[in-house]
Amino acid sequence: MEDLARERAQATFDVNAMRILWAGGEEAFHFHNKLASLVAADPVFLKENKPRLTRKELFLGGISKAARCRELAIELGLSEGDARTLRTLRDDRAYDDLHWNMFVPVLRTQATPEQQRKWLPLATSMAIIGCYAQTELGHGSNVQGLETTATFDPSTDEFILNSPTLTSTKWWPGGLGKVATHAIVHARLILEKDYGVHAFIVQIRSLEDHKPLTTITVGDIGVKFGNGGNNSVDNGFLQFNHTRIPRTNLLMRMAIVTREGKYVRQNVPKQILYGGMIAAREIILMEASLNLSRAVTIAVRYSAVRRQFGLDDGSREIQVLDYITQQQKLFPLLATAYAFRIAGQWMELLYSEVMSQFESNDFSGLAEIHACTSGLKAITTSVTADAIEQCRKACGGHGYLCSSGLPELFAAYIPAFTYEGDNTLLFIQVGKFIIKTILNMRRSPIPQGTVEYLTDIDIHTTKCCEVSQDDDWSNSNVILDAFKARAARLALSLSKRIQNFRNQDDGFEELSIDLVKVAEAHCQLIVLSNIALVLH
Structure with missing residues (x-):
C-alpha cells in the first residue's frame, strides 16, 4: 500500500473539505461516518462470501440486513432520511x-388526510409492508395502457x-x-365507464399467517441478471381474480368515488x-453518484498500485495511473461522481420544497x-451504468473477478436504466416539456427554475463565444454560457x-431523436449549473 499512501500524501487540495462537500456538510459527514462504522462492525452486514451464495441465501441475507437496519433506526431514533442513508x-x-422509497411516499402524496391517518402509522411502523404494483407483463412506461381493472360494485360498496x-x-x-x-396497485377505475388508471391500496397477504x-x-x-446483483430482492408477479376491496381503498386525493358510485374529480x-x-x-x-463513486474509487486505487512496463534504465515499472490514457478514462468519471452528487443534493432540497x-x-x-427528476434520472443512470463498465475495463483482467467488486456493482446497478x-x-418527455415551454412563452408566464435560461433564448442563440485563449476555459461562467x-x-x-408539422404530436414522433438530444443538453446544463453554484 506504499503507492496509495504516497499518492494521498501528494494531494494538492484539502481532502477533508472534499469529504465534507460530498457528505453535504460537516455535520452530515460526521453522522455518515458514525453510521458507516456501525455497519462495518456489525456481523449481519458481512459480505465476504456473497459471490458463492445461492439465490435463497441472498434473499435471506437481504431480509436479515433489512431487519437489522430497521432495528438500528429505532435504537438510534433515526429520521426517515437518516434511515435511508443507513x-x-x-x-x-x-x-x-420499495416500501420506503415508493409505498410510503405515494400514501403521502395521493391519499387524503383521512386515509393518511389510517394507513401511514401502519406503514411507517412497518405493521404492514408495502410495495408498488404498477408495471404489468404487457405494459411498463405506458401507464395509461395498463389492463388491470377495478370495477365498482354499488351493492357492496366495494371495488372488484x-x-x-x-x-x-x-x-x-x-x-x-x-x-x-x-x-399500491394501479388499475383502471370502472364505473359506468372507464375513468382511466388510478391508485388503490390492496391487501395481498394475511396479517395472521402471511398466506396470499x-x-x-x-x-x-425468478433469478435476475448477474452473480448476486438484485437477487436479494423478491421481485414478484401478482394476479387478481375478482378481488374485493373497500371503496375507501381508492387513494382519493385525485378523485373521489361516492357511496352512490359518482366520480368526483378533485x-x-x-x-x-x-x-x-x-x-x-x-x-x-443520489444512488447514481454513490455507485459511480464506488466504481471509480476501486479503479483509481487499483491504477495507483498496479504497475506495468518501465523505463529503459531498468527502474521500477510505471504506475498505471501515471499513463495519460488511464487518466483520460478515469478522471472525468471521478469528476462526474462529484457532479452527480452535487446535483443530487440540489434535487433533495427541491423535492422537499x-x-x-x-x-x-x-x-x-x-x-x-x-x-427535473425524469431528465436527471435518465442522464445519471445512463452515464453511471456505462461508467461502471468503463471502470471495470480500466482494471484489466482483475476487474473481471468478483473479488474486485465491479462485476457485482455493475449487475446490481444496470436495472436503473429501465x-x-x-x-x-424519459428524455423524450423532457424534450417535449422544453419545446412546449418555448412554444408557449408568448402566452404563458416567464419560464422559471431550470428552464429560466430560455427567457434569454435570443441572446444565447446569437451570442458568439468570447474565449480567446486556453485559460479562459478555466472560468466556470464561460463554460456555463457555452452549455x-x-x-x-x-x-x-x-x-x-x-x-x-400540422399536428404537433406527429412532429414529436418524427423528431424524437432530436428531442432526446435537446433533453440531454438541458440535463447536462442543470448538472453544470449546480456545480457552478457550489464553486461560487
Whole structure:
C-alpha cells in the first residue's frame, strides 16, 4: 500500500473539505461516518462470501440486513432520511426498498388526510409492508395502457379488482414476491365507464399467517441478471381474480368515488398519480453518484498500485495511473461522481420544497419537479451504468473477478436504466416539456427554475463565444454560457421544425431523436449549473 499512501500524501487540495462537500456538510459527514462504522462492525452486514451464495441465501441475507437496519433506526431514533442513508450502507437491496422509497411516499402524496391517518402509522411502523404494483407483463412506461381493472360494485360498496389477461399480470415489483402484505396497485377505475388508471391500496397477504388472500395469485419472478446483483430482492408477479376491496381503498386525493358510485374529480392535477415515481427518481439520482463513486474509487486505487512496463534504465515499472490514457478514462468519471452528487443534493432540497407545497395543495412546482427528476434520472443512470463498465475495463483482467467488486456493482446497478421509466422515453418527455415551454412563452408566464435560461433564448442563440485563449476555459461562467448556448440553440431549432408539422404530436414522433438530444443538453446544463453554484 506504499503507492496509495504516497499518492494521498501528494494531494494538492484539502481532502477533508472534499469529504465534507460530498457528505453535504460537516455535520452530515460526521453522522455518515458514525453510521458507516456501525455497519462495518456489525456481523449481519458481512459480505465476504456473497459471490458463492445461492439465490435463497441472498434473499435471506437481504431480509436479515433489512431487519437489522430497521432495528438500528429505532435504537438510534433515526429520521426517515437518516434511515435511508443507513440502508445505502448495507450494500444490498431488499424488500423494504420499495416500501420506503415508493409505498410510503405515494400514501403521502395521493391519499387524503383521512386515509393518511389510517394507513401511514401502519406503514411507517412497518405493521404492514408495502410495495408498488404498477408495471404489468404487457405494459411498463405506458401507464395509461395498463389492463388491470377495478370495477365498482354499488351493492357492496366495494371495488372488484381483476386481471383480465395474461399481460395484465403485475410484474417486477420489489418486495411483492415473498414479503409484502399490501400493495399500491394501479388499475383502471370502472364505473359506468372507464375513468382511466388510478391508485388503490390492496391487501395481498394475511396479517395472521402471511398466506396470499384467496382471490390473489402472487409469487417470485425468478433469478435476475448477474452473480448476486438484485437477487436479494423478491421481485414478484401478482394476479387478481375478482378481488374485493373497500371503496375507501381508492387513494382519493385525485378523485373521489361516492357511496352512490359518482366520480368526483378533485382540484389537483392528474400528474400527481406519478408522485411515487418522482420520489423514486429523486432517490435514484443520489444512488447514481454513490455507485459511480464506488466504481471509480476501486479503479483509481487499483491504477495507483498496479504497475506495468518501465523505463529503459531498468527502474521500477510505471504506475498505471501515471499513463495519460488511464487518466483520460478515469478522471472525468471521478469528476462526474462529484457532479452527480452535487446535483443530487440540489434535487433533495427541491423535492422537499415541492412536497411541502403539495401538503398545502400548491401544485405549481409539479411540472418542474417531474421534468427535473425524469431528465436527471435518465442522464445519471445512463452515464453511471456505462461508467461502471468503463471502470471495470480500466482494471484489466482483475476487474473481471468478483473479488474486485465491479462485476457485482455493475449487475446490481444496470436495472436503473429501465426501472421507474425507460431512459429514452424519459428524455423524450423532457424534450417535449422544453419545446412546449418555448412554444408557449408568448402566452404563458416567464419560464422559471431550470428552464429560466430560455427567457434569454435570443441572446444565447446569437451570442458568439468570447474565449480567446486556453485559460479562459478555466472560468466556470464561460463554460456555463457555452452549455446554455448549446441547450438553447438545439431547443430553438427543434421548436421551429416542430411548427412545420400540422399536428404537433406527429412532429414529436418524427423528431424524437432530436428531442432526446435537446433533453440531454438541458440535463447536462442543470448538472453544470449546480456545480457552478457550489464553486461560487
